[in-house]
Amino acid sequence: MKQSRDTHASRLAASRQLDGELADADLDLAEQKAHLHQAQEALKLGNLRGREIFEDLLKEPVPLDLVRRIRTSPQARKAVRLPSPRRQAKLTLPRVAAAFLLTFVLGGGLGYMLALKPASAVSTLIADAGDAWLDDVVAHYRTFSRMDGRLAELPASEPAAIIEWLLGNTGVNFRIPDLSDNGLAFEGARMLVAGGMPVGQLVYTSGEGEVISLLFRKNRPDEDGFSELIRDNIALVSWRSATATYVVVGPSSAASLDEIAAKAAGLI
Numbered sequence: 001m002k003q004s005r006d007t008h009a010s011r012l013a014a015s016r017q018l019d020g021e022l023a024d025a026d027l028d029l030a031e032q033k034a035h036l037h038q039a040q041e042a043l044k045l046g047n048l049r050g051r052e053i054f055e056d057l058l059k060e061p062v063p064l065d066l067v068r069r070i071r072t073s074p075q076a077r078k079a080v081r082l083p084s085p086r087r088q089a090k091l092t093l094p095r096v097a098a099a100f101l102l103t104f105v106l107g108g109g110l111g112y113m114l115a116l117k118p119a120s121a122v123s124t125l126i127a128d129a130g131d132a133w134l135d136d137v138v139a140h141y142r143t144f145s146r147m148d149g150r151l152a153e154l155p156a157s158e159p160a161a162i163i164e165w166l167l168g169n170t171g172v173n174f175r176i177p178d179l180s181d182n183g184l185a186f187e188g189a190r191m192l193v194a195g196g197m198p199v200g201q202l203v204y205t206s207g208e209g210e211v212i213s214l215l216f217r218k219n220r221p222d223e224d225g226f227s228e229l230i231r232d233n234i235a236l237v238s239w240r241s242a243t244a245t246y247v248v249v250g251p252s253s254a255a256s257l258d259e260i261a262a263k264a265a266g267l268i
Contacts, residue, residue: 117142133195137215140192141249145211151203152188163187166200172216172244176202177267182260183207212250212257216263218244228258237261 008262114120144151154162159176167173169191176186184204192199202214219240229245235252238245246268248261 133197133199133217134229134236135232136194137190137199137247137249138234138237140194141211141213141234142232144190145213151190151205151211153190155188156186158188158214161201165189166191169198170200170216171218172200174200174216174244177214177264179204179212179260179263179267182256182263183262184212205252210251210254212248212260213252214268215247215249216244216268219243239265 001055037145090103154165162176163174166189172193176189179200181184181208185206187203194200194215197217197220199215199217202261204212210222220241227238229238230252233252234249235254235257236247236249237258237260238247240246246261250257250260254260
């Protein structure tokens with residue numbers, strides 16, 4: 001019986017609309033419901049795209065400068081909120097529709113701007129997390145940097161022997177940079193194998209006892225370069241020439257590692 005009355009009322013409303021008798025308020029309500037449905041569908045699409053972009057960003061390695069700023073930033077002061085009387089907002093259909101539209105515009109705009117950012121700008125700065133030769137470099141540095149008194153295989157007092165030894169095994173022509181202006185003392189040289197290739201290593205120490213290494217090897221045509229990277233509290237700063245790749249390695253707490261790399265790049 002009730003269904004029959006509802007059907008009759010719907011048919012009567014449709015008839016009144018066709019006859020021009022439907023009130024303006026009823027027409028506005030129908031239009032608002034249609035806009036609300038469109039906003040809900042657009043919001044679902046915008047949220048899905050934004051979530052995909054955000055998950056991709058979480059997979060990217062953290063830049064060295066950002067990690068340093070986070071570590072050295074002062075602790076935020078906690079805000080105290082005083083209790084206030086609760087206000088119950090009155091929800092109406094126009095307000096709900098406006099909220100949906102605002103959320104969609106903000107989320108869609110953010111996703112659009114992130115999508116416009118070239119992915120190559122990140123891939124050329126940050127090395128692939130699965131790059132085996134960097135794993136070997138980090139593992140070697142973590143081991144040898146703890147060997148007090150045995151940092152070098154050839155001492156700093158034999159520069160000619162160091163150059164002949166490393167040049168003959170790596171094929172990279174180089175000079176031993178003087179980094180005393182950066183507070184580093186040259187200790188000698190080592191050689192290791194990383195990623196299946198011989199890598200030369202010049203070892204320096206700071207006045208605080210930090211071990212800084214300058215490594216180099218021949219370029220590989222199939223690899224991407226990187227500039228700064230942190231792995232397990234070990235920082236790497238790299239640059240490339242036409243024939244060789246160079247990496248400065250040290251503790252991530254060393255704030256001047258990029259300055260050391262810039263100085264070494266001009267001297268080696």
